[in-house]
Structure formats: C-alpha cells, structure tokens
Amino acid sequence: MEFSIKSGSPEKQRSACVVVGVFEPRKLSAAAEIVDNAAHQFLSDILRRGDMEGKAGTSLLLHGVSGVEADRVLLVGLGKEREFREKEYRAALATAVRQLNETGGFDGTVYLTELNVKKRDVAWKIRQAALVVQETLYRFDRLKSKKDEVRRPVRKLTFCVTRRSELSAAENALAEGLAIAAGMELAKDLGNLPGNICTPTYLAEQAKQLATSQGLGVDILDRADMEKLGMNTLLSVARGSHEPPKFIVLRHAGGASGAKPVVLVGKGITFDSGGISLKPGPEMDEMKYDMCGAASVLGTLKAAALMKLPINVIGIIPSTENMPGGSATKPGDIITSMSGQTVEILNTDAEGRLILCDALTYVERFDPECVVDIATLTGACVIALGHVATGLLANNEALAKELLDAGHHSYDRAWQMPLWDDYQEQLKSNFADMANIGGRPAGTITAACFLARFTEKYHWAHLDIAGTAWRSGKEKGATGRPVPLLTHFLIDRANRAPKTSSKRKRE
Ligand code: BES
Ligand code: MN
Ligand code: ZN
Numbered sequence: 001m002e003f004s005i006k007s008g009s010p011e012k013q014r015s016a017c018v019v020v021g022v023f024e025p026r027k028l029s030a031a032a033e034i035v036d037n038a039a040h041q042f043l044s045d046i047l048r049r050g051d052m053e054g055k056a057g058t059s060l061l062l063h064g065v066s067g068v069e070a071d072r073v074l075l076v077g078l079g080k081e082r083e084f085r086e087k088e089y090r091a092a093l094a095t096a097v098r099q100l101n102e103t104g105g106f107d108g109t110v111y112l113t114e115l116n117v118k119k120r121d122v123a124w125k126i127r128q129a130a131l132v133v134q135e136t137l138y139r140f141d142r143l144k145s146k147k148d149e150v151r152r153p154v155r156k157l158t159f160c161v162t163r164r165s166e167l168s169a170a171e172n173a174l175a176e177g178l179a180i181a182a183g184m185e186l187a188k189d190l191g192n193l194p195g196n197i198c199t200p201t202y203l204a205e206q207a208k209q210l211a212t213s214q215g216l217g218v219d220i221l222d223r224a225d226m227e228k229l230g231m232n233t234l235l236s237v238a239r240g241s242h243e244p245p246k247f248i249v250l251r252h253a254g255g256a257s258g259a260k261p262v263v264l265v266g267k268g269i270t271f272d273s274g275g276i277s278l279k280p281g282p283e284m285d286e287m288k289y290d291m292c293g294a295a296s297v298l299g300t301l302k303a304a305a306l307m308k309l310p311i312n313v314i315g316i317i318p319s320t321e322n323m324p325g326g327s328a329t330k331p332g333d334i335i336t337s338m339s340g341q342t343v344e345i346l347n348t349d350a351e352g353r354l355i356l357c358d359a360l361t362y363v364e365r366f367d368p369e370c371v372v373d374i375a376t377l378t379g380a381c382v383i384a385l386g387h388v389a390t391g392l393l394a395n396n397e398a399l400a401k402e403l404l405d406a407g408h409h410s411y412d413r414a415w416q417m418p419l420w421d422d423y424q425e426q427l428k429s430n431f432a433d434m435a436n437i438g439g440r441p442a443g444t445i446t447a448a449c450f451l452a453r454f455t456e457k458y459h460w461a462h463l464d465i466a467g468t469a470w471r472s473g474k475e476k477g478a479t480g481r482p483v484p485l486l487t488h489f490l491i492d493r494a495n496r497a498p499k500t501s502s503k504r505k506r507e
Pocket of ligand 3: 351376
C-alpha cells in the first residue's frame with residue numbers, strides 16, 4: 001500500500017473514491033458538506049430520504065456524483081458527534097478501508113482524518129489512520145493452501161488534513177505510523193506462527209534477518225553459552241524440551257556512542273505446556289502465543305530502526321519451550337539463578353519468571369538507562385484487566401509514568417498495579433531464597449515481586465501482556481501489542497535525549 005498526505009478540497013480530488021463522514025442522525029461532516037454543496041445538495045437529499053442515518057459501522061457508496069471529480073463518494077457512518085472518540089474514529093477508518101477494498105477502485109482519498117477527535121492532534125489522527133489501515137488489511141494465511149484473494153484491492157490511500165500548515169506534522173506522523181505498523185505486523189506474524197514452526201531457533205533466525213535488513217547488531221547465545229554464564233533458572237525450563245534454547249541480543253545503536261541504552265526484555269516461551277505442572281487441555285493451543293513479549297521486542301526494534309531513532313536500544317530475548325520431557329524440572333526442585341539467589345520451583349507452569357530473572361541479571365552488564373520487560377506472564381492479569389489494558393508494575397515511579405503516558409498517547413494503554421513489599425511475603429520458601437509462585441491472591445503482583453528481586457540495580461518496569469497480546473475465539477490472533485506503546489516510549493525518550501546524540505534523521 002502506498003500512502004500520502006494532502007490538503008485540498010474534497011470535490012476537486014481526482015481519485016477513484018473520496019471518503020467523507022456522516023454523523024448520526026443525518027448530519028454531514030465538514031468535508032461531506034463541501035461535497036454536498038458542489039453536488040447541489042445530492043448528499044442532503046440522500047440523507048433526507050433515509051438511506052444513510054450516519055450510524056457507526058454503516059456506509060453508502062455513490063457513483064458518478066455530479067460536481068465531484070472523483071469516480072465515487074463513500075459516505076461512512078460515524079455515530080453521534082458527541083460520542084465520537086478514539087474508538088469511533090478508528091472504527092470509521094476500518095469501515096472505510098473494508099469498503100474501499102470492495103470497490104473496483106485503485107485509490108482512495110480519505111477525509112475522515114479531518115474529523116475532530118477530542119484532545120487528539122493531527123499527528124495522532126494520522127498515526128492511528130496508518131495503523132488502522134494496516135491492521136484492517138492484515139491477513140495471516142501463509143499456512144492455508146487456498147487464500148481469500150481480494151479481487152481488486154486498494155493500492156493507494158491519501159489522508160487529508162484541513163490546513164496546509166499541518167502537512168509536515170502529518171507527514172512525520174505518517175512515517176511513524178507506518179514504522180509502528182511494520183513492527184506490529186512482524187510481532188503478529190511471529191505470534192500467529194505455530195509452536196512447531198516458531199521455535200527458539202526460528203526466533204533467533206528472525207532476529208538475525210532483522211539485524212541484517214535493518215542494520216542492527218545481533219548475538220545469539222546457545223545452551224553452552226548460557227551454562228557458562230550460570231543461567232540455570234532459564235536452563236531449568238528448557239530441560240523438558242528437545243528444542244534447544246536460545247538467548248537473543250539485538251542492538252540498535254542510534255544514539256551517542258556513550259549514551260546508556262534502554263533495554264527491552266521479552267519473554268520468548270515458544271510453547272507453554274506448563275511442564276510437569278501440565279496445563280489443562282482446552283485452549284492449550286493458545287500457549288503458542290507465550291512468546292508475544294519476544295515478538296514485541298523484535299517489532300519495536302524494527303520500528304525504531306525504520307525511524308532511525310537517535311537512541312540506543314538493546315533487545316533481549318530469552319527463548320525456550322516449556323515441556324514435560326523426562327529430564328524436565330520437577331516441583332520441589334531448587335535451582336540457583338545467575339544472580340546467585342536460589343529458587344524453589346513449586347509450579348513448573350510459572351516458567352516465564354524463571355527465564356526472565358536470568359535475563360534481568362544478564363542485562364546489568366549494559367549499565368542500562370532503564371529496563372522494561374514484556375511478558376505474557378500471568379492468567380491473573382487477564383482476570384484483573386481483561387483484554388483492554390496491559391498490566392504495569394515498576395520499581396521507579398517516573399518510568400512507570402512515562403510508560404503510562406506512552407500507552408495513552410499511542411492508544412495502547414497500560415494500568416499500574418502496586419509493587420509493594422508487603423506482597424513479597426507470599427514468595428517465602430522453607431528451603432530456598434524464594435518460591436517461584438505466591439499463591440492465588442494478587443498473582444500478577446507476586447509474579448512482578450519475583451522479578452523485582454532481580455532488578456534492584458536499575459530502573460525497571462514490567463508489562464504483563466497476558467490479556468492484550470492476542471485475541472481468543474472467532475477472531476483468534478496476535479494483536480501486535482504493545483509495540484505501539486513501546487515505540488512511543490522510545491520516540492519520547494529519543495526526543496528528550498541529550499543534545500550530543502545525532503539529530504533525528506529520516507529518509
Ligand atoms: N503463559 C502463562 C500465563 C498465561 C496464562 C497467559 C493464560 C495467558 C493466558 C504463564 O506461564 C503461566 O502459566 N502462569 C501461571 C502462573 C501460576 C502457575 C502461578 C498462571 O497464570 O496460571
Ligand atoms: Mn506457564
Ligand atoms: Zn508462560
């Protein structure tokens with residue numbers, strides 16, 4: 001798909017289709033009104049006859065409207081103007097894209113981006129438009145032998161802005177939106193791939209390819225390297241599987257050479273059977289998504305590289321399967337982590353924290369500015385926050401606020417939970433420094449409390465994406481979250497990076 005930005009009058013666009021909005025009940029948006037006047041009230045007549053109420057989700061395609069240069073005019077229902085917010089804006093764009101794909105037209109000129117969305121500026125609207133388009137068109141059919149081909153897909157979209165003075169901000173936002181969309185697409189593809197294809201070795205291969213195509217540094221540590229480093233809790237998870245574990249290190253060196261890096265750590269369990277503490281059968285297939293944290297790290301690094309963000313970012317992915325093989329770790333086993341702290345494994349299904357804790361110790365060597373881990377860590381987080389907000393816990397309030405803000409700005413929202421010491425008691429073990437589970441109460445918090453014991457040397461935040469990384473049911477599939485949140489976080493950091501770093505460039 002080709003994208004561009006424009007400012008100009010809707011009736012004058014030489015395009016296969018001009019897209020304008022209609023509010024409920026029967027109220028033309030500003031752009032629709034201009035079209036209406038050029039067309040001698042043709043649109044008003046249609047509304048009066050009751051063919052278009054403006055209800056959200058509806059649309060009406062008009063051909064050969066006189067007074068209008070474009071071949072078609074697509075009216076998109078927006079719902080009530082008072083209730084028109086982020087969600088409604090995104091839904092209207094999705095409807096428009098779906099309808100444009102149904103027409104025979106090659107291109108579309110979209111005026112929905114001129115609509116007012118409360119408290120959101122042009123840049124936000126354009127970024128979101130790019131994201132919604134790419135999300136709406138996303139298909140994962142590479143493993144189907146028959147694909148649903150769109151007969152004549154739209155190939156070119158133009159987003160319109162009201163004033164010429166908005167053009168440059170809009171063009172920047174478009175580039176950002178497309179970079180984020182590319183990162184999300186990578187994250188979704190990796191998430192959607194099944195466990196028999198997307199193994200730790202496959203993830204490592206993808207990391208190498210990404211490094212080559214985007215000019216990133218990459219190192220892959222294998223089992224022997226991890227043994228030398230003493231990553232025993234990570235290796236204890238890998239014991240039950242025949243798939244070799246991998247530890248991936250990716251570097252985007254966009255900032256000044258001495259500048260401390262932001263480190264992202266993504267949970268890369270390519271299949272979580274639960275291990276000896278085997279999970280129940282129903283929906284176990286969804287545990288192929290247990291590497292979505294890893295996928296979001298790869299996606300975010302891709303976006304950062306595409307934007308040439310002037311900031312140093314390191315992506316870390318501990319990756320293994322969690323399987324119940326004959327050498328698998330057993331409940332009651334005690335393991336010495338890379339940090340030297342001992343862990344009594346009371347439940348082998350609490351494996352995410354076991355691979356993350358060694359990764360969180362490993363990253364000390366980078367002297368990080370801050371560390372953010374991203375993990376499908378607890379079912380409890382799905383119970384607490386559902387599929388809307390990502391869980392956020394942090395040992396530093398400023399970092400927590402930055403991430404919350406990034407979530408708000410990217411409309412990929414997170415919600416903070418307390419990381420109080422009071423919860424640490426739940427991790428007491430009679431035989432080791434800590435247990436790997438804290439019982440049923442506050443499962444998301446005790447999981448983070450476990451990680452907190454390995455992150456005392458730096459500013460750290462944890463994102464629990466168990467509820468937000470994929471959708472279940474009929475629409476089953478990876479969402480690409482939290483790539484938008486993370487990318488926005490990096491953009492904001494790059495913008496306030498010290499002046500010594502190279503200026504932000506764009507090709
Ligand atoms: N990958 C799961 C978390 C998960 C479960 C994500 C369901 C999404 C949906 C994780 O490894 C896990 O199994 N966690 C256990 C922890 C428990 C044993 C303390 C859980 O949440 O049940
Ligand atoms: Mn598990
Ligand atoms: Zn897991």
